Amino acid sequence: MLRQTSSHQGKRTIEYLLGLLTLLTSMVAATIGFGGGMLLITVFPSFLSPNLIIPVYGVVQLASNVSRMLFSLKYVQWVLLPKFLVGSIIGTLSIGYGLSYIPIDYIPLAIGIYILLNLWSSRFSIFVSRYESYYLIGFLQTGLGLVVGATGPLALNVLTKQLKSKDSIIATSSLFMTISHLAKIPVYLTVTASLLTDLNLIIYMIIGAVLGSFLGTRLRLRSNNERMIQIIKVLLSLFAVKMIVQGII
Template sequence: MPLLDALSPLSPSLGGLLILLSVVTSAFTAAFGVGGGVLMIMALAQVMPAAALIPVHGMVQLGSNVGRTTMTWRHVDRNTLLFFVPGVILGALAAAWLVIRLPAGVLELCIAAFVLFTCWGPGVPKRALHGAGIVVAGAVTTLLSSLVGASGPMVAAFVKQRQEGRLAKVATFSACMSLQHLTKIFVFGMAGFVFREWLGLMVAMVVAGLVGTWLGLKLLHRLSEHHFDNLFKWALTLLALRLVWLGVSRWSGMA
């Protein structure tokens, strides 16, 4: 336990559980395309100080997504990334200087509505999936990522319509999320967060996440295209419904 005790301000038992959780959530995202990040932040929110929640989650997810991108880099859609990067930069700048926040709960309801519309509605207009539409998507989701921690369902819903094939979806989604989480070093560094205090736990969770990614990709290769699309859609839907519940709870609590 001495090693676990030195990793972070949390107790050794909690640190060990979070390291195991990183394996599970990374495997989940690698296999089903989305969901691990939201599951992770839900768990972290139960045991971690609010000030550390989003930056620590962001760094762990950065490591997990970089690992997944490295393992699937041949399938990444470079054209999507070309337009996504400027949006990420704009979103990060807005997040770093934002002083006015939306009422509690509204943000979650907006994300959930977008995801449900993308999964079950007529789809995002084709022109929104190219050029300027990708820049806007990158900016909005990066801003949301810094405010609510996990913008994965929204990015996944966007990637789902633009990419063909399960590996392309997972690879491109992972690359986009890597860029978003990378900006949190800048955003929360500007806000004065001390990453050093949590560095040991973050590194341990990243290493565990790489193991989970490897396991999840093994499962992904065994899924048929049809089954993957169904699992991907239902994973997004369940996450969106959770956001609806969370958003309504927060909004009604503030009313």
Template sequence: MVDLWQSLLPEALSSFDFILLIIVSIFTSAITAAFGVGGGATLLALMANILPANAVIPVHGVVQLGSNTGRLLTMRKFIHWRMTLWFIGGCAVGSLIGGQIAVSIPKNWLQVILGSFILVMCWEPFKIKAIRDRSSFLLGSVTSFLAMFVGVTGIFVISTLKHIIEDRRELIGTMAAMMMFQHLSKCVVFFVLGFSFSDWGWLIVLMIASGFIGTLLGRNLLNRMSNQGFGTAIKILITVLALRLLYTGITATING
């Protein structure tokens, strides 16, 4: 039994950390399934304090891929597929040009700019109605570009989409489809670059499985909320995450 347990553990993790990540995956997936954002950022912050630095982003990416796939499957009838397909096309373009254009832009500047933009999108008094179908191509391009430098693209996307998609279930379903593709693209890149996902295989599998449990719990919470209650909750959550992004960027700028 001990030998079996040891075979499941990545060499860099203790048993406590291994179990902790699996349990936390339930709660972070539930948060994202209920509100669209928040869970991924929370999980990333925890993983950054447990996993080796070179494994944080790829392992987080493939776990998020699995988590968003679970949300896509459970919310598929609510997804705006046409808008999502245009978004996917934009992702491909953004990924190709991102590294060539932004390599000279400091990450902390991007954090400040993005945090400010998200706050404006969240609190401005007018409604944005123009970002549909083909315009979501631009949204996909921009977020994929930013994904190379700051891990908060979900906040960017939902702060825009919440003005367009009023039904909470349609918003969460469409977000899941869009984010699934972005994480898939990230995982493909790391695989091509030679990252050994197999070294973390059991952790990834178990975190995805526990994350699906969290997705079901979060979906039940989402179904119990009204669109108005959801709107208030998501506005508060986006604001907190944007302020954290601003704080990180400003602090890095001052200390740098």
């Protein structure tokens, strides 16, 4: 699973290091709602075999999102779940079936533009709210998540507009992202046997993810509500700009 190391001690050091990095990035995600996974996956190529980067990432993100949701369970807006779930199922089946026919190069660009306009243009926000629904968000976030990694901010963007509590925004977003990651399980199952070759690494990273969720949740609960929502909006905007630039390049 790990790239070749010179000794058993070297392998153990990498396991500890990835466990620590998972803790830190999971803490970031629990505090501001997203971003931790994107930070973590950037270091994976230095330590993991290429064919295991995505499945290991998937396992860790499931642990991070589930624990983040559980630590904020009372803030989850369950009333939104049925619509998102129906949309997710339809998106997984339809987009999953037509994967080879979907031109994905410009999807991140479109998502980036949509997020920016929706956050900062009141005219666009009012216009698009006529068509925005959690059926559609579930369809896009989970369906496109099979082919594009960065779809989580889609739901976070809408939740930030519609909910007034930072804790409800992040807890509900964690629930939605958990569903989106669960939809990828058939992909992960194709390499499950390989994942079991180094259980220590998986265990350390799951422990790190859960611990990070706990610490990040404690930090978030003590933070100012309005200020945290503004921080989420600004970071979402920076992420959207990054997607637009990458799409153009």
